[in-house]
Amino acid sequence: MSEPITYASAGVDVEAGDRAVELMKASVRRATRPEVLGGLGGFAGMFDASAIARMTHPVLATSTDGVGTKVAIAQALDRHDTIGFDLVGMVVDDIVVCGAEPLFMTDYIATGRVVPERVAAIVSGIAAACEQARVALVGGETAEHPGLLDPDEYDVAGAATGVVEHADVLGPDRVRAGDVVLALGSSGLHSNGYSLVRRVVASAGWALDRHVEEFGQTLGEELLTPTRVYSADLLDLIRTDGIDVHALSHVTGGGLAANLARVLPQGVLARLDRSSWTPPAVFSTVGALGQVPRADLERTLNMGVGFVAMLPADQVDAATRELSSRGIPAWVLGEVEALEGASLEPGVEVVHGAKGVDGGAVQVVGDHPA
Numbered sequence: 001m002s003e004p005i006t007y008a009s010a011g012v013d014v015e016a017g018d019r020a021v022e023l024m025k026a027s028v029r030r031a032t033r034p035e036v037l038g039g040l041g042g043f044a045g046m047f048d049a050s051a052i053a054r055m056t057h058p059v060l061a062t063s064t065d066g067v068g069t070k071v072a073i074a075q076a077l078d079r080h081d082t083i084g085f086d087l088v089g090m091v092v093d094d095i096v097v098c099g100a101e102p103l104f105m106t107d108y109i110a111t112g113r114v115v116p117e118r119v120a121a122i123v124s125g126i127a128a129a130c131e132q133a134r135v136a137l138v139g140g141e142t143a144e145h146p147g148l149l150d151p152d153e154y155d156v157a158g159a160a161t162g163v164v165e166h167a168d169v170l171g172p173d174r175v176r177a178g179d180v181v182l183a184l185g186s187s188g189l190h191s192n193g194y195s196l197v198r199r200v201v202a203s204a205g206w207a208l209d210r211h212v213e214e215f216g217q218t219l220g221e222e223l224l225t226p227t228r229v230y231s232a233d234l235l236d237l238i239r240t241d242g243i244d245v246h247a248l249s250h251v252t253g254g255g256l257a258a259n260l261a262r263v264l265p266q267g268v269l270a271r272l273d274r275s276s277w278t279p280p281a282v283f284s285t286v287g288a289l290g291q292v293p294r295a296d297l298e299r300t301l302n303m304g305v306g307f308v309a310m311l312p313a314d315q316v317d318a319a320t321r322e323l324s325s326r327g328i329p330a331w332v333l334g335e336v337e338a339l340e341g342a343s344l345e346p347g348v349e350v351v352h353g354a355k356g357v358d359g360g361a362v363q364v365v366g367d368h369p370a
Contacts, residue, residue, distance in 0.1 A: 011146025016114040020142060023120035024127075031130035031137035033103070045138025047104050057166035061100035064159035065090040069194040071155060073223045076208055080118050083156060084125025085226035086191040090252065091160045092133050093307070096231040097248045097263070099170035099238060100162035105130055107140040107158040112149035114142060122156060125226075133231045135160060170238075172265040172359060174246035179310045179336040181260070181270050182319060185329035186306030187228040188282055192253045193300040197223065200290035214281035222282055230307050233326045240322055243315050249308040255299045257351040257362040260308050264360025269342045269350075270310075272334035275366040279304035295349070298364070310336065336360075 007014065021040065028040050037046035052058045067086045074083045084107075092102040107126050109119060119142055130137045149155075189197065201219065208220030215222040230250075238245050247263045260270055283304060287297050297303065309330075311319060316332060323330040339361050344350060351362045 011113070012144045013114055016116055017142055017144065019116040020114055020119040020123075023116050024123040027120070027124040027127035028137055031127035031135070033134070033136040036104070036136045036138055040139075042139070045104060045106060045136075047136065047138060052163050055163070055165055058163050059100070059166050059169060061095045061098055061162045061164060062159065063091050063094040064157065065094065066155065066157040067191050069198060070189075070191050070223075072198065073194070073208070073220060075152060075154070077220050077224060079224060080121040081125045082224060082226045084122060084127070085129040085229060087126055087156050087158050088129035088133055088135070089227035089229040090191050091158045092130075092135055092162075092231045093229065093234075093250050094252075095160055095162040096234050097170070097250050098164060099168050099245075099248075100164035101235055102133060102135045102160050102162040102231055104136040104138045105158055105160040106138060107156065109140070109142045109154055109156050110145055110149065111142070111154035112144070112146055113151035114144045115152075118154075122154070126156075126158070129226075129229050133229050134235075135231070170245060170247050172247060172263055175263070175265055175268065175310050175336060175360075176246070176312075177268055177336055177338045178313060179246055180313045180316050180332055181272060181334040181336065182309045182311065182316060183277065183305045183331050183333035184230065184307040184309065184323060185228075185277075185331075186251070186280075186302045186304050188222065188225040188280060190227040190252070190302055190306060192302065194223075196290075196292070196296075196300050197286055200286050200292065204289045206289070212281075212285070214285060228306055228328070230328070233323065233328055234307070234309075236326075237309070237319060237322055240318075243311065243319050243322065245309055245311050245319075247310045251302045251305050251307060253300075254355065255301065256303060256305050256308070257298065257349075257364055258355075261351050261359045261362045262355060262357040263310075264336070264362070266358065266360060267339050268336050269339040269344075269361040269363065270334055270336050271342075272362065272364045273366045274364060274368045276331055276333055277304060278369050305333070308333065 035048040
């Protein structure tokens, strides 16, 4: 052996990691809350929980997730400042489903080679999304994994914690027959189904720089559209006088019907009508390019519905106005009725729960407008 082996020659650049931390400091400082103690660089993020102690019956809620293969699009386009919105949306928007307020978040970035500017761009997006969601980014980790990942490959993940009063927890026990199912529009594909989408466009031979008239932009720009982050707007909706949200569902992997069934009680049916909305062009384009069966599309992608809220029928107009004022399109998707005696559409699948939850029933009927 002619030369000694060092950590750097093994592929890990500690100094690059330190430079990345310096570059991300300004972004992280903006993603904070008054309860955050200490600063960037500690072994653990600290959060003053005295406000929680003053709650009557505080319940902690936690969630963790990643972005999936959407990171492959960011890497191919060499644009890394938006993927953080996908990460934050996937994590904090799961927490708000139960009515909890997300408080703080941590992130984890694994890469084959630390490029300080790239890591800082990723974190800047995470921090910007946390700021929008009113969540503190209290810490994170960047790990260099040479030999496991290629030099320009990376993956991201995160975890967050929130809190809700026990009496205010949303869920199936609040849902009643007669409730209206209100859809909240997505910004596009969000962060689910990219293994299917990438396979379809590769099979069709479409390049990411291809301009697609229906999208009004290139294919790559459409696929990299950031996930809409709903949590702050939904919390404000929940807290609006005169609006009593009974349950929420985050439409991610598994699609609309399965995710809605998870937050319905047994014994009820939510009948959803496709004619109430036209999915954005990216969904029909993927379906047509890959000849993907509609059932498979709807089990994989959000089809233009990023969130669902259930509330009394006489509060729908107020909720729709509130969401519209925040830039979130909303419309009546269907209604809840007793399953016993319900007139089910013959030959149409009825979904009962998902992911281990034996919940209510959902049937999606009709066709989208041409």
